Amino acid sequence: MTDCKNRVGRRTGVPALRLKGTGLLLGTALLLAGCGGSPTASNTDAKSTSNAPTAAEKFFTKTNKTPDDARRDALVKQAEAEGQLDLYTSMTSDVADAVTKAFSDAFKVDVNVYRASSETVLQRILQEQKARFQGNDVVESNATEMFALQTEGYLAAYSGTRRDEVSEAGHFDRWTATRYNLFAPSWNTKKVKKGEEPKSWEDLADPKWDGQLSMEVADSDWYLTLYKYWEKQGKSKDEINKLFADMAKGAKIVKGHTVQGELMSAGQFAVTASNYSYLVERLKATGAPVAYEPFVEPVIARPNGLGLMKTAKHPAAAMLFADWLLSEDGQKILTDLGLTPSIAGANDPLAGVDVIPVDVKELLNNGKVWSDRYDKVVSGGEVVDQ
Amino acid sequence: MLSIDHLVKSFDGERRRRRTAKGDDAQARVFAVNDISIEVQDGELFTLLGPSGCGKTTTLRSIAGLERPDSGAINVGDRTFFESRPGKRSINIPANQRGLGMVFQSYAIWPHMSVFDNVAFPLQVRPRSQRPAKHVIAERVTRVLETMELAKLADRDATKLSGGQQQRLALARAIVIEPQLLLLDEPLSNLDAKLRESLRYELKRLQRELGITSVYVTHDQIEALALSTHIAVMNEGNIIQLGKPRDIYGNPNSRFVAEFIGTSNFISGVVRGREGERHTVETTDGQLVLDSAAALPAGTEVIVSIRPEAVEVSRDAHPNGVANEWSGKVLTRAFLGDAVDHVVGVGKNELRTRSNPETSIEPGTTVFLRLDPAKLSLVPVG
Amino acid sequence: MTTVTERLARGKSAGRRRWVPTPKFLISGAVAVVIGYLAIVPLYYLLWGTFFDDRGFSLDGFSRAYGNSRIGELVTNSLWFAVGAAALSLTIGTALAYLNVRTDVPFKGLFFAASIIPLIIPGILYTVAWILLASPDIGLLNSLIEPVLGPGFFNVFTVWGMIWVEGLHLSPIVFLLMVAAFRSMDPSLEESALMSGASRWQVFRRVTVPLVRPAIVASILIMVVRSLESFEVPALLGLQNGIYVFTSRIYFVLRTYPPDLAAAGALAVGLLVFAMIGVALSNLVGKSGKSFQTITGKGFRPRPMELGKWRPVMGGMVILYFFFTVLAPLAVLLYTSMLGFYRAPSVEAFQSMNFDNYRELAGMNKAVTALKNSLILGVGTATLVMGIMAIAAWMVVRSKIPGRQIIDQLAFVPLVIPGLVLGLALSFVYLRSPIPIYGTLFILLIAYCTRYLPYGMRYAVTSMHQISSELEESAQVSGASWWQTFRRVLLPLLSPGLVAGWIYILVVSFRELSSSILLYSPGNEVLSILIFEQFENGQFTVLSALGVVMVLTLVILVAIAYKLGAKVGLRED
Structure with a gap:
């Protein structure tokens, strides 16, 4: 706060605001706006805090090494003493409700859930952390956002037997996959006769789907993964670009997988390239004429994961929640809701299905490049490789 | 009673120009009121007469406190309402503290109030220490409404009155506080000819009976001649002739006055x-x-x-x-x-x-x- | 008329007694500070974030945002869409307001519903309802007229479709603004024109329209900016055929990581520039405000104009409008709310109808909290904003306070600040503020007040322009202090406009999502968050049920507001 005066003084010089008579107002507003540095400047504040381990971090480090039984008993005891858990998540509300209810039923801990889209969850945590506000203890969100949080240095290390149960593809630095969103083509069973449904990703480029295929406007993660997969299969860049261009030709571009699902079940189009399987499953459960099985392989899986906050106010509850969500009880709740848990149980619906994970790292490092390219694809423009 | 001393008021826009321009360019100012002085005696009905834009309304609004003159003085009785002279502290009593009555050209009857409420308003808004008790207000309002032959309409919506009734209501509202000075801004101009004539006499009768000193603004010379004890004929911010109606009619001092007063x-x-x-x-x-x-x-x-x-x-x-x-x-x-x-x-x-x-x-x-x-x-x- | 500053100056230099702050000074000052604060915080955040990065001043954001070959197309689309939607809503809204207030058109009862319900239906829902009605593939309207005009006659996924949906959705705002204007206009002005031999249409065009010009100018301004800022319609309808506008672009820029606030801000600054040009233009046009004071102290009895042989025609148009804005979307919602999943109407579909979705809603424990919070926020925001704006409108229109136009412009700023940016700005400020507002309902209240400031301002200023200054002056001469004049004369006369604004803000507060989503905290959920969650869950049917419940709640609320408003304001016949 020492340089506060200087900053305020400098800010009043923002030229666009040099309006006669507003000086006083402006000054007041800026003073009230506080001295937090440029709102967009990257996270210098936060990084300075990440050097010394926080109390929560110390607790996590200690507990990570505690053997299973003792760990569980100690966590339950201390978590119930804490009594609260602040969870930020991008789970849809029905999932979030079911998960928190089950957790509160199992332990005497009240869960406060903030639920929003994954980008918003990320925005909020970034805001709070920069202001050193202890908003949440634990975060459960999409891979991209989890990766971002890890990069920012907000997540504490988490280990233990539960994490070990998760397959290697779900192990990330400082966060652990809890479930997968599966990208798979789906179709309206009234519009697509049995036997005519797409069998491979390449099928989607077939001109017979012109005007009948829908693509989501922001699925660049799916695009990237499929692109890389095809490259690995030995397709040339030109071939791959042509495949995507053919898909996009005449395709109906929709914003939001949910709307996409609704519109497909209403018959607005016949096939969706990259909807989430659980959304389609849910529509199917209400009786809508939609299907995604047999899977078009390889199924593209995007992990959703969980991480512990270094600034957790309720570290024991946070860790207990992580352990529990990765336990058989927790994973079963996800399975019951039609989701794909990260720890395959006995009746794994994906048994024998070829699954490839989204290349989260590439997405994070070159996400902008891929999303720009995907924008071009869906807007029907040519994609030229650099 | 009312004395106006060397009152000057230039137009707003012009004043701004004067302030920024260098040197003495008082010539460039366009005056709404150019140095006028008036004395009005007790009980008089003094009329400011002139074509539109002559400064009569600006003068009246300056008396009311709705406009702030550039310089000069306005006194009513022994109170100074406005004073601004070089080297002296300026005084400007806000309109709501001058205790005057005013009838507006449009009557300015508040459409959301009843007849009674319109008239009671000036009494109700007095400072708490001077505010009459509720029943006193009711009494005074009723009395005024009776004088104006509006008593039967007290509970009516003010908007549901005829033109003549509205005019009387506006007058009732202006005199309910028994002001020292009554200001009338073309009060009859919105009425048809016949009504105007009958109200003209009524106005004169009332003014005599109540003995309220009044300043009347009009562009209608017949009204001015019929009502006034004294008339000031104004043009372009100046008083051209000041005198009794008969003098002004019989002995106009200029072609402008002669032309303006009658044909x-x-x-x-x-x-x-x-x-x-x-x-x-x-x-x-x-x-x-x-x-x-x-x-x-x-x-x-x-x-x-x-x-x-x-x-x-x-x-x-x-x-x-x-x-x-x-x-x-x-x-x-x-x-x-x-x-x-x-x-x-x-x-x-x-x-x-x-x-x-x-x-x-x-x-x-x-x-x-x-x-x-x-x-x-x-x-x-x- | 004395002004604050004059008195201030006199007090300092030559006052008879020591200068004490008058209520006028204190209240005006407080209002100016509040407006300035509400507007400048997000503006500052936006501008700072746009023009400055770690290394200081930079225009990189602009080059990232505008250095795109398709930017011209984007600007064209945005303006085309905004102007089209504004024109449509203005035509419909003004015509309906005129019919309602000034003529003996039949079915006046329908206007009430038609003016409110489209506002209540959230943008997402309204747009989806139109997809279900007029999509070339599954649109109900298309399947109805297919035998006559062939398949896919209506196509909602075009700029025209976007204009249609947005225009219809916005028309009630115009309607509300214009009703207040027409209601306060002296009918004799029209009658005299009619007597001069003008036809009805000439009277409307040559007399009526010029007289309500301030309201029309205000409407155009709000509509254009509203459409520029609209998100749901371009996102759901435009993207399908690759039609991008400013807002959908901003959305995509902001959702990347790290969020490119500079580029998003550069786009928002573009919107700001358009809006400022608009404000400047409308000030210019509205300059001759004096000649438009149509509420004079001269009483008038509004007498409806007889439409004669046109009455059935106009009645038919009212029905048509009612059908398109209210009945059809609402019917689709009602229909969907009783289905397990959406499907085209058929015997089968009707047989499957039930109330499961409503039952599910009733079982949702958050629903009650959300409804309560939305009510608190809606009523609180509407009351605060209109209260502040009544004073601000006086300052802008009537006072001679120097710099008063700046208040007007500041109050307009939030209109172009995207909701998400506002959310970021507020969380940025209040996370660092010593006042513990973050994580409470108050931060939402501040967000809503900021967002709806511009609408409140337009409603209040428009009404203020129409009150003759003599009504105020006569109160002053009668001895009323500034505050007494304001409370007893101006406020009641303003009340039709204030009530209209209040209703509008109440209704849109219920819908506010983009800033709420970032600022709400557990326990502080509001209805719009719930709607959004249902939407994300893919629960269109539950969502429709929620929409129906929301429409019903607000209709009741608004009906109460009208009744109360009529009591304090100008009585109508």
Whole structure:
């Protein structure tokens, strides 16, 4: 706060605001706006805090090494003493409700859930952390956002037997996959006769789907993964670009997988390239004429994961929640809701299905490049490789 | 009672220009009110008369406190409402602390209140210490409404009144606090002719009965003549003539006043001689003798103002021959109910005459005009 | 008229007694500070974030945002869409307001519903309802007229479709603004024109329209900016055929990581520039405000104009409008709310109808909290904003306070600040503020007040322009202090406009999502969050049920507001 005066003084010089008579107002507003540095400047504040381990971090480090039984008993005891858990998540509300209810039923801990889209969850945590506000203890969100949080240095290390149960593809630095969103083509069973449904990703480029295929406007993660997969299969860049261009030709571009699902079940189009399987499953459960099985392989899986906050106010509850969500009880709740848990149980619906994970790292490092390219694809423009 | 001393008010936009421009460019200012001074005695009905834009309304609004003059002073009784002179502390009492009554041109009756509430408002908004008790307010309002013959309509929506009733309501609201000074801004201009006439008399009666000193603004000379004890004729921010109605009508001091007050005929000429008050004037159409206190020497160029009713029209010449008898031809005739107007061509001039309805002469007829020397007035040229 | 500053100056230099702050000064000052604060915080955040990065001043954001070959197309689309939607809503809204207030058109009862319900239906829902109605493939309207005009006659996924949906959705705002204007206009002004031999249409065009010009100018301004800022319609309808506008672009820029606030801000600054040009223009046009004071102290009795042989025609148009804005979307919602999943109407579909979705809603424990919070926020925001704006409108229109136009412009700023940016700005400020507002309902209240400031301002200023200054002056001469004049004369006369604004803000507060989503905290959920969650869950049917419940709640609320408003304001016949 020492340089506060200087900053305020400098800010009043923002030229666009040099309006006669507003000086006083402006000054007041800026003073009230506080001295937090440029709102967009990257996270210098936060990084300075990440050097010394926080109390929560110390607790996590200690507990990570505690053997299973003792760990569980100690966590339950201390978590119930804490009594609260602040969870930020991008789970849809029905999932979030079911998960928190089950957790509160199992332990005497009240869960406060903030639920929003994954980008918003990320925005909020970034805001709070920069202001050193202890908003949440634990975060459960999409891979991209989890990766971002890890990069920012907000997540504490988490280990233990539960994490070990998760397959290697779900192990990330400082966060652990809890479930997968599966990208798979789906179709309206009234519009697509049995036997005519797409069998491979390449099928989607077939001109017979012109005007009948829908693509989501922001699925660049799916695009990237499929692109890389095809490259690995030995397709040339030109071939791959042509495949995507053919898909996009005449395709109906929709914003939001949910709307996409609704519109497909209403018959607005016949096939969706990259909807989430659980959304389609849910529509199917209400009786809508939609299907995604047999899977078009390889199924593209995007992990959703969980991480512990270094600034957790309720570290024991946070860790207990992580352990529990990765336990058989927790994973079963996800399975019951039609989701794909990260720890395959006995009746794994994906048994024998070829699954490839989204290349989260590439997405994070070159996400902008891929999303720009995907924008071009869906807007029907040519994609030229650099 | 009311004294206005060297009041000056320039237009807003102009004032800004003056402030930024360098040097003394007072000439460039456009004045709404240009240095006027007025004294109004107790119980008078003083009228500011003039065409629109002459500064009469600005003067009235300055008295009310709705405009802030540039300089000068306004005193009512022993209170100074406004004072701004170089080297002195300026005073400007806000409008709501001046305790005046005002009737607006549009009446400004609050459409969301009943008749009663409109009138009670000025009493209800007084500072708590001076506010009369509820029943006193009710009493006073009822009394005023009775005076105005509105008592039966007390509970009506103010918007559901006829034009005349609204005018009376506006007046009732203005006098309910028994103000020292009542300001009236063209209160009759929104009414039809018949109503205007009856309300004119009513207004005069009320003003007399209540004895409220009033300042009245109008552009209607008949209203001014009928109502006022004194009239100030204004033009372009200046007072041109100030006097009793009869003086102003009978002896306009300028062509502007003569023209503005009633319809006049003007004939230019040169004074040929004078005996006491009687002047002999040579005009293009013949000689005129007339009485005037002006006492102008021979050779002065003048305009003779001839009121239409000062001209007698006759088919026949006067048997004995009198002064100021001209002959001419009737050009047009207009029947006005209570009078007949003739326009008579005399030489190159046209004279408008007004006579009683029995005298009605076909256009084209040759007639004789006799001009009463006592009723003609001399107006200095310029 | 004395002004604050004059008195201030006199007090300092030559006052008879020591200058004490008058209520007028204190209240005006407080209002100016509040407006300035609400507007400048997000503006500052936006501008700072746009023009400055770690290394200081930079225009990189602009080059990232505008250095795109398709930017011209984007600007064209945005303006085309905004102007089209504004024109449509203005035509419909003004015509309906006129019919309602000034003529003997039949079915006046329908206007009430038609003016409110489209506002209540959230943008997402309204747009989806139109997809279900007029999509070339599954549109109900298309299947109805297919035998006559062939398949896919209506296509909602075009700029025209976007204009249609947005225009219809916005028309009630115009309607509300214009009703207040027409209601306060002296009918004799029109009658005199009619007597001069003008036809009805000439009277409307040559007399009526010029007289309500301030309201029209305000409407155009709000509509254009509203459409520029609209997100749901371009996102759901435009993207399908690759039609991008400013807002959909901003959305995509902001959702990347790290969020490119500079580029998003550069786009928002573009919107700001358009809006400022608009404000400047409308000030210019509205300059001659004096000649438009149509509420004079001269009483008038509004007498409806007889439409004669046109009455059935106009009645038919009212029905048509009612059908398109209210009945059809609402019917689709009602229909969907009783289905397990959406499907085209058929015997089968009707047989499957039930109330499961409503039952599910009733079982949702958050629903009650959300409804309560939305009510608190809606009523609180509407009351605060209209209260502040009544004073601000006086300052802008009537006072001679120097710099008053700046208040007007500041109050307009939030209109172009995207909701998400506002959310970021507020969380940025209040996370660092010593006042513990973050994580409470108050931060939402502040967000809503900021967002709806511009609407409140337009409603209040428009009404203020129409009150003759003599009504105020006569109160002053009668001895009323500034505050007494304001409370007893101006406020009641303003009330039709204030009530209209209040209703509008109440209704849109219920819908506010983009800033709420970032600022709400557990326990502080509001209805719009719930709607959004249902939407994300893919629960269109539950969502429709929620929409129906929301429409019903607000209709009741608004009906109460009208009744109360009529009591304090100008009585109508």
